[in-house]
Amino acid sequence: MTRLFFLHVPILLLWTLFKLVEGTDSSYHDQVVRDFLKEDQGSGHTNNWAVLVCSSRYWFNYRHMANTLGMYRTVKRLGIPDSNIILMLADDVSCNARNRFPASVYSNGRRNLDLYGENIEVDYRGYEVTVENFLRLLTGRVEPSVPRSKRLLTDEKSNVFVYMTGHGGAEFLKFQDNEEISAFDIADAFEQMWQKKRYHEIFFMIDTCQANTMYSKFYSPNILATGSSELGESSYSYENDADIGVAVIDRYTHLVLSYLENINKTSRSTMQQLFDAYDFNRMRSHAGVRTDLFKRDPSKVLLTEFFGGIAQADIVAAEDVIDAQRFVDQSSSGRVALNLQQAAERGEVTAILPQGLVLARGNLDNFTRTWVGAVCIMVLITLSYFLG
Numbered sequence: 001m002t003r004l005f006f007l008h009v010p011i012l013l014l015w016t017l018f019k020l021v022e023g024t025d026s027s028y029h030d031q032v033v034r035d036f037l038k039e040d041q042g043s044g045h046t047n048n049w050a051v052l053v054c055s056s057r058y059w060f061n062y063r064h065m066a067n068t069l070g071m072y073r074t075v076k077r078l079g080i081p082d083s084n085i086i087l088m089l090a091d092d093v094s095c096n097a098r099n100r101f102p103a104s105v106y107s108n109g110r111r112n113l114d115l116y117g118e119n120i121e122v123d124y125r126g127y128e129v130t131v132e133n134f135l136r137l138l139t140g141r142v143e144p145s146v147p148r149s150k151r152l153l154t155d156e157k158s159n160v161f162v163y164m165t166g167h168g169g170a171e172f173l174k175f176q177d178n179e180e181i182s183a184f185d186i187a188d189a190f191e192q193m194w195q196k197k198r199y200h201e202i203f204f205m206i207d208t209c210q211a212n213t214m215y216s217k218f219y220s221p222n223i224l225a226t227g228s229s230e231l232g233e234s235s236y237s238y239e240n241d242a243d244i245g246v247a248v249i250d251r252y253t254h255l256v257l258s259y260l261e262n263i264n265k266t267s268r269s270t271m272q273q274l275f276d277a278y279d280f281n282r283m284r285s286h287a288g289v290r291t292d293l294f295k296r297d298p299s300k301v302l303l304t305e306f307f308g309g310i311a312q313a314d315i316v317a318a319e320d321v322i323d324a325q326r327f328v329d330q331s332s333s334g335r336v337a338l339n340l341q342q343a344a345e346r347g348e349v350t351a352i353l354p355q356g357l358v359l360a361r362g363n364l365d366n367f368t369r370t371w372v373g374a375v376c377i378m379v380l381i382t383l384s385y386f387l388g
Contacts, residue, residue, distance in 0.1 A: 045200040046157040047310055050075045050085045053134060055166030057090035057126075057176045062246045063237050065093045066107040067165040067207060067253040069115035074260050075161065076119075079309025086137060086152055088124040090176060100243050107249040107257075109241045123150050131181045138162075138189040140198060156197035161205070161306040165253065168208035170231060171216065187217040194220040201294070203271075203306040207252045209234045212288035224271065224294040224301070228252035229285035236284045251283045265308055272299035 052075075054068035072087055094103050094116045105116040124133055136142050137152050154160055167174045171183040186204075193199050204225040206214050211227030218225060228235040228250070237247030238254040259277050263269050275298065278287040291298060302308075 044157070045159045045305070045310075047154075048080050048084060048159050048161070048306065048308065049152060049154050050080050050161045050163070050307075051088075051137065051152065052085065053088045053129070053162075053164045053166075054090060055088075055129065055164060055173055055175045055181075057092055057129075059093060059096050059098050060246055061167075062093050062105075062244065063249050064165050064167075065089060065091075066105055066115060066249045068163070069105055069120070070107050070249065070253060070257045071163050072120070073115055074257060075307055078260075078263070078304060078307050079265050080307075081309065082121045083149075084309075085121075086123050086150070087121065088129045088134065089122050090129055091122050091125045098245065106241065106244070107254070108239055109248070111241070121149075127176070129176060131175050131179050131185070134175075134181065135185060135189050138198075139192045140196065152198070154193075154198045157200050158198070159306055160193075160199045160202045162202060163205045163207075164214075165207040165250070168206075168210060168214065170210050171213045173206070173208055173214060183214045183217040186214065187219060190218060190223060191220045194222075201306075205256070207235055207250050211235060211252075212290075215290050218290070218293060221293055222295060223290075224298065225290040226275065227288050228283065230288060233285045252285070252287060255279065255282055260303070260307060263303060265304060267302070267304060269303050270299050271301045271303060271306075272297075274303060 050071075052068050052072050054064050056064040068087070068089060072085065075085060076082070093099065094105050101111065103116060104111075104114045106113065107115060124137075137150070140152065142151055152160075164173060167177075172180045174180050190199075190202060193202075199222070201222045201224070202220075204215055204218075204223060205227070207228040208214070209229060210231050210233060211229045213231050214227060215223075215225035229252075236251050238249050238251040239247065241248050255277065256274070259274055275287075275289050280286060289298075
């Protein structure tokens with residue numbers, strides 16, 4: 001009886017240890033998954049769009065086209081696909097007879113990066129860049145014949161980045177030296193978008209003379225706006241190229257693009273950090289920011305929430321996943337679970353992190369059970385030896 005008692009006590013203790021470790025491990029894993037999902041929620045949006053507008057034309061406005069193409073390259077690099085980018089461009093510079101570098105557009109005198117390249121998709125070109133088409137694009141009031149590539153297919157979960165550059169003045173921006181769009185026009189277009197549930201949040205950026213007046217009339221919610229210059233100020237060019245013969249980029253856009261060049265898709269840099277980087281000595285103008293319509297603190301808004309793409313995290317049952325490759329195969333065949341947060345709270349999930357790491361609860365628990373089980377067997381063998 002004494003030997004039997006001494007044999008049962010260690011077994012009970014080991015079994016208790018096994019359950020404690022298993023419970024702690026599962027709780028820790030579930031918390032990791034929940035924390036990841038909570039952190040990834042951000043503003044609650046599910047897709048990002050960019051509307052990039054160069055309202056100028058003619059050779060001497062080369063820099064405005066370079067501004068827009070530089071922004072186009074940046075949002076693509078950070079993950080927004082061409083299908084979610086609307087590019088409005090006169091497109092009369094790359095093949096202009098005065099261009100010494102045909103089919104190319106550069107933003108600095110070193111000419112080490114061709115912004116035009118081979119992977120550019122211009123949606124509105126030449127005389128299609130009009131005030132009417134821009135407003136129709138925003139509000140969704142397009143003709144039935146307009147192809148999907150020329151439509152802003154946003155919804156109430158869309159974050160929209162609107163960038164504009166060209167020649168302007170107090171509360172107006174010129175379109176191709178032919179017509180003007182006013183601050184009231186854009187404000188009313190954004191209000192229509194809000195009423196029709198065409199956006200979740202908007203980030204409006206404009207580089208032109210007296211740019212800050214262009215967002216002064218906004219009145220719709222969830223809009224964050226910034227501009228290159230105050231009322232009465234000009235927005236200046238940054239660099240001239242002697243071979244091209246004109247200025248190749250504006251100071252404000254150059255500063256923004258230089259800052260964005262240092263971030264990647266997983267960057268934690270915020271909007272406020274970008275705004276703090278504004279420097280009068282570099283821009284020769286006072287850039288402005290309007291936040292009163294925006295319900296979130298810019299210091300907590302990631303740049304990638306507007307400039308980047310959305311990385312989807314799919315949740316599937318743990319027993320259905322062996323490794324990341326199998327997960328990819330399952331996802332491509334449409335075998336994914338919905339309602340991620342509830343699945344995480346039930347503890348029935350596996351989370352795929354952005355780096356491709358698989359957090360499988362089932363796999364983690366199996367490892368724990370194997371380890372504790374091996375310890376139990378070793379202890380039992382030892383006890384049997386001494387008590388036998």
